[in-house]
Amino acid sequence: MQSFNTDIQLFNTLFSKYQKRFIHFAVSYVCDISVAEDIVMESFLYYWENRFSIDKDANLPAYILTVIKNRSLNYLRNQAIHAKAEDHIRLHQDRVLQANLISLEACDPQELFSSEAEGIVKDALAKLPELTREIFVKSRFENRSYKEIALNFNISERTVESHISKALKVLRLALKDYLPALLIWLSHGI
Incomplete structure (x- = not known):
């Protein structure tokens, strides 16, 4: 029980000390405050769920920041994939529009x-x-x-x-x- 209380105290200390900094870090890359907040919360949760497998000498703020960095990268990669797909769709729609314009202009x-x-x-x-x-x-x-x-x-x-x-x-x-x-x-x- 003592270990659990110690874990909770450490978690609360880390959370209160670093949450705002981590959100600021994430939002500077993902450019969306709610996405940044979600990434930080998920990263703290990931830390909590994996706390027993982390080396006791590990720099916990650096560990959590690494998780935030990786989640932010995944988010940005996902956004890039969506943007590329949207560009492809837009390009296709432009081609269809141009073909329709040419066809209609040629229509007699x-x-x-x-x-x-x-x-x-x-x-x-x-x-x-x-x-x-x-x-x-x-x-x-x-x-x-x-x-x-x-x-x-x-x-x-x-x-x-x-x-x-x-x-x-x-x-x-x-x-x-x-x-x-x-x-x-x-x-x-x-």
Whole structure:
């Protein structure tokens, strides 16, 4: 019991004497007071849990500061990994944005409705089952709602949605090399 009380007294002495200095040290590197406080608290806890394996002649403040240093390094390395990942994502988003800008600038609405595009759409629609084709035409070319189409064919709105989805898959495949803008138009209607 005496040893435990001595350990607690030593811990309390170390904590009260060095806590603020250690926090100041950690915050100077991690630049976040709450992160620094957490690192210091975890380091004191690490010291407490490992106190029996520490050499009796060890410089305890230096030992705890070494733990703080290592935890701060791990935090900064983790932050660097996150920053690199965010940069990679941002770079990818920038590339997508630039590709969209170039694509949209090159888009000629007259070409969207050219006879070639219409021919591809007509051929693809002709290959669809009759009900699927009729539902798609009513939805995209006659601007009918799913509810109206469902009532017209005496089917559920989910069935209408399924037929539209099936038609869009066929059209996407037929138009995959033609014009991305036309696909957007067919997917969303005008």
